[in-house]
Amino acid sequence: MPTTIIPATESSGFFPWFRDFLKKELSPFPGRATTVARMVLAATITMLIIMTFRIPGGALGAMYAFFVSRDNMRATLTSGLAIAVSYIAGATFILTGASLFADQQFAQFLWFSASMFVVFFALSTFADYAVATGFAAIVVNAMLLWQRQDFAHVQVDATLWQLLAVAIGTSVTVAIEIVFHAFHKKDELTEGIDGRLHLVQQLLESYRRQAAVPDEIQRKLEQYTIVGVGALRRGLARSNYERLYHDQTAAVISLSGRLVDLSAASIRVPHQAQEEDKVLLENLENQIAQIRTDLQAKQAPRMVPAPPGTPSGFPLLAEIQRTILLIPEVFSGAKSIDRYIPSIKDEPRSSQFFVRDAFSNPLHIRYAVQGCLAATLCYFTYFVLDWRGLGTSVVTCVFTALSNAGTSRQKQVLRITGAIAGGVLFGIGSQVFILPNIDSITAFSLLFAAVTGVAAWFATSSQRLSYFGVQIANAFYLVNLQEFSIQTSLVIARDRVLGILLGLIAMWLVFDGLGTARATDQMAEAFINSLMSIARLTIRLEQGNQQTIVQDLRALREEINSHFQMVNSQSDAILFEFGIRRKQGMAMRALVRSWQPSLRVLVMMEAALIQHRLLGSEHIFSQNVRGAWGRFDDACAQRFLGMANHLEGKDVSEAEPLSISLKSMERALLTEHGVSDDRSIGLGIVDLAHEVATLVDELFSTIVNTRIPSFSHVRRVANRAASKS
Structure with missing residues (x-):
C-alpha cells in the first residue's frame, strides 16, 4: 500500500535550531584549520604587497585567496590558470569597449547594459565556472571605474592596476599551495x-x-x-x-x-x-x-x-x-x-569553452536579461542620485544572481548578513575602536589576519554558510583595503553597505517578479528528467555506426550527470526556501537525497552492460542473445519511465516483470556457442544483470509506493515556468 511521507518538523523553535546549526557548521573537522591558515596567509601576504607598493584595487586582489581551489595540487594550478585567463579576457573586453564607447555619455549607458548582459550570459554558459566568475569580477569592478568622469589614461591605468592586484592575489595563493603540497602530498x-x-x-x-x-x-x-x-x-x-x-x-x-x-x-x-x-x-x-x-x-x-x-x-x-x-x-x-572499448573509458575532458546548449537554450538568455535588468536598475538609480558610493550594488547583483530564485535568495540572505558583519561590525567597528590606536603595518596586519581568519572559518563551512564568510571578507576589504591610509570618515563604509542593500532589492524585484521557479520545483524537475534520461540509456542499441552510437551515449551520459548536479545544487538551495511550501520541499529533498545514490550506481552498472553489448554486437553475441538482452533493457527502461510517471502523478502502466526477461537473457547467454569458449564472460554479464535487476526493482518499489502529491504539482509549475521563457 502506498505510504505517505511526513517530514520531520523542528519543534524546538528557531533559536535552538539556529544555535545547533551554528555549532555544527563551525565545529572543526580534519584539515579545516590547515585550510584556514593557508587562506589567511595568502590574503595577508597579498595585502602586505599591495599596501607596500600602493597598488590600487587591493580588495579584489586579496579576495582571490578565497577563490583559488585548494582541493589538490592539480586543481590549484588549473584553477590559477583559469583565473588568469578570466581576468585577462575581462580586461581585454573592458579596454576594447572603452575605446569604442567611453567618450560618449549615452553610449556609456548602453555599454554598461550590454556589458552586464555579457557578464550574466558568461556566468550561465561558460563551461568553466572559475573562468566565468573571474571574468565577471574583473569586468564589473572595472566598469565601475569607467563610470567616473576622468581622463582616459587615468582610467586605463586604474584598470591595469586592478588587473595587477588580482594577478598578485592569484600568484601568492598558488605559490603558498605549491609550498604546502610539497610537504603535504596527500590526495x-x-x-x-x-x-x-x-x-x-x-x-x-x-x-x-x-x-x-x-x-x-x-x-x-x-x-x-x-x-x-x-x-x-x-x-x-x-x-x-x-x-x-x-x-x-x-x-x-x-x-x-x-x-x-x-x-x-x-x-x-x-x-x-x-x-x-x-x-x-x-x-x-x-x-x-x-x-x-x-x-x-x-x-x-x-x-x-x-x-x-x-x-x-x-x-x-x-x-x-x-x-x-x-x-x-x-x-x-x-x-x-579495458579490453573492450578504451575509446569510451579514455575519452578526454570536454574542451568546449561553452556548455552544450549555450546558444540553443532560451533559459540562458532569460537569465542574462534578468541579471542585466537588475544591474542596470542599480546603475540608473545611483547615477540619477549622483551617489557613486552605491556602486557596490552592481557587484551585489553579479554575485547573488543564479539560475533560480531559491538559490539567489539564499545568497542574498548570506550576502546581507555577511556585509553587515564584515562592513559594519568589523569594518566600521575597527575604524572607530581599533585603527585610531595603531600606527604600524604590523598592528594592521594582525587585525587583518584576525578578521580574515574569522571569514575563512565561515567560508570553509558547508554551502549553507560558506558564502557568509566570503562576504565578511569582501565587505571588510572594501572598507579597509581600497585606500592606503586609515579612513577617518564613515561615509565610505556606510555607502558601500547601502549599495549592497540596493543590489539585493533590485535582485528581489527582478528575479522574484518575473516568476522564476523555486528550488524545490527545479530539484523535482531535474530528478524526474534524470529518470527519463536513464530510461533512454537502457533502450536497445540497434546495429549501425558504432562511432555514432558512442557519441550519442557520451552526450546522454553528460545529460544525466547534469541532471544529477542540478538535483544536488537545488536540494542545497531548498534549505533557504521560505513560505508555506517549505515543509513539502524539505520532505521531497529527503526523499530525493535517499534515491539519488542508487541512481548513480545504476548508471555505472548500465554503462558496463552497454559496453559489453557494443563489443558483442560485432564480435561475440548472436542475434538471439542481442534480442533477449534488448528485451531485458526495454523492461528496465519501462521501470524508469514508470517511476517518472508516478512522480508526475500519472498512472504507472503494467510492464513485463524483470525476472522473465532476465531468465531469458541468462539462458541465451549461457547456452550461446560464441560464449561457451569463454564462459566467464557470460557469467560476469549475468551476475551484473542480476544486480541491475535487483537494484531497479528495489528503487521502483520504493518510489512507486511513496505518495508525495507535491511532486506532480512542482512538475506542472516547472513546465509553466519553462514555457514562459
Whole structure:
C-alpha cells in the first residue's frame, strides 16, 4: 500500500535550531584549520604587497585567496590558470569597449547594459565556472571605474592596476599551495572519502562490541552530515581523472555521503545487536577496510564474501549493508572495459569553452536579461542620485544572481548578513575602536589576519554558510583595503553597505517578479528528467555506426550527470526556501537525497552492460542473445519511465516483470556457442544483470509506493515556468 511521507518538523523553535546549526557548521573537522591558515596567509601576504607598493584595487586582489581551489595540487594550478585567463579576457573586453564607447555619455549607458548582459550570459554558459566568475569580477569592478568622469589614461591605468592586484592575489595563493603540497602530498579527494569510510568503520566496531558510541564519532558524523560531500564533488570536477574513473568516483562520493547520513541516523534509533548481527558487522568492517585499501591504491574495490542471513537487531543496518556493498558494484565490469572499448573509458575532458546548449537554450538568455535588468536598475538609480558610493550594488547583483530564485535568495540572505558583519561590525567597528590606536603595518596586519581568519572559518563551512564568510571578507576589504591610509570618515563604509542593500532589492524585484521557479520545483524537475534520461540509456542499441552510437551515449551520459548536479545544487538551495511550501520541499529533498545514490550506481552498472553489448554486437553475441538482452533493457527502461510517471502523478502502466526477461537473457547467454569458449564472460554479464535487476526493482518499489502529491504539482509549475521563457 502506498505510504505517505511526513517530514520531520523542528519543534524546538528557531533559536535552538539556529544555535545547533551554528555549532555544527563551525565545529572543526580534519584539515579545516590547515585550510584556514593557508587562506589567511595568502590574503595577508597579498595585502602586505599591495599596501607596500600602493597598488590600487587591493580588495579584489586579496579576495582571490578565497577563490583559488585548494582541493589538490592539480586543481590549484588549473584553477590559477583559469583565473588568469578570466581576468585577462575581462580586461581585454573592458579596454576594447572603452575605446569604442567611453567618450560618449549615452553610449556609456548602453555599454554598461550590454556589458552586464555579457557578464550574466558568461556566468550561465561558460563551461568553466572559475573562468566565468573571474571574468565577471574583473569586468564589473572595472566598469565601475569607467563610470567616473576622468581622463582616459587615468582610467586605463586604474584598470591595469586592478588587473595587477588580482594577478598578485592569484600568484601568492598558488605559490603558498605549491609550498604546502610539497610537504603535504596527500590526495585530499581520496582522503575525504577515506575519512568518511573510516568513521563508519569505527561506528560499526562500536556496535559489534556493544559499546557506547564515543562522543567524538557522533560529533564527526553529524558534522559530515551537515557539510555533505559538496567539497568532494568540486574537487572531483577539477580533477583530471579519465572519464570512467571520474564517473565511478562520483558514484562513490555519493554513496559515502549516503553512508554517513545512514550511520548518523542509526545512532538515534534504538537497537540491540544479536549474535548473527555481530558476524555481519565484522564482515562489514572488513569490507570497508578492503574498500579503503583499494581506493588508496587506485584499484577497483574487491568484494569480501558476506555471511548468510540478514540483520535482525538494527533497523537501519540492512540499508547500511546495501550501501557498503554497492561501492564495489560501481566498478563492476571495469576490467572488461579495458579490453573492450578504451575509446569510451579514455575519452578526454570536454574542451568546449561553452556548455552544450549555450546558444540553443532560451533559459540562458532569460537569465542574462534578468541579471542585466537588475544591474542596470542599480546603475540608473545611483547615477540619477549622483551617489557613486552605491556602486557596490552592481557587484551585489553579479554575485547573488543564479539560475533560480531559491538559490539567489539564499545568497542574498548570506550576502546581507555577511556585509553587515564584515562592513559594519568589523569594518566600521575597527575604524572607530581599533585603527585610531595603531600606527604600524604590523598592528594592521594582525587585525587583518584576525578578521580574515574569522571569514575563512565561515567560508570553509558547508554551502549553507560558506558564502557568509566570503562576504565578511569582501565587505571588510572594501572598507579597509581600497585606500592606503586609515579612513577617518564613515561615509565610505556606510555607502558601500547601502549599495549592497540596493543590489539585493533590485535582485528581489527582478528575479522574484518575473516568476522564476523555486528550488524545490527545479530539484523535482531535474530528478524526474534524470529518470527519463536513464530510461533512454537502457533502450536497445540497434546495429549501425558504432562511432555514432558512442557519441550519442557520451552526450546522454553528460545529460544525466547534469541532471544529477542540478538535483544536488537545488536540494542545497531548498534549505533557504521560505513560505508555506517549505515543509513539502524539505520532505521531497529527503526523499530525493535517499534515491539519488542508487541512481548513480545504476548508471555505472548500465554503462558496463552497454559496453559489453557494443563489443558483442560485432564480435561475440548472436542475434538471439542481442534480442533477449534488448528485451531485458526495454523492461528496465519501462521501470524508469514508470517511476517518472508516478512522480508526475500519472498512472504507472503494467510492464513485463524483470525476472522473465532476465531468465531469458541468462539462458541465451549461457547456452550461446560464441560464449561457451569463454564462459566467464557470460557469467560476469549475468551476475551484473542480476544486480541491475535487483537494484531497479528495489528503487521502483520504493518510489512507486511513496505518495508525495507535491511532486506532480512542482512538475506542472516547472513546465509553466519553462514555457514562459
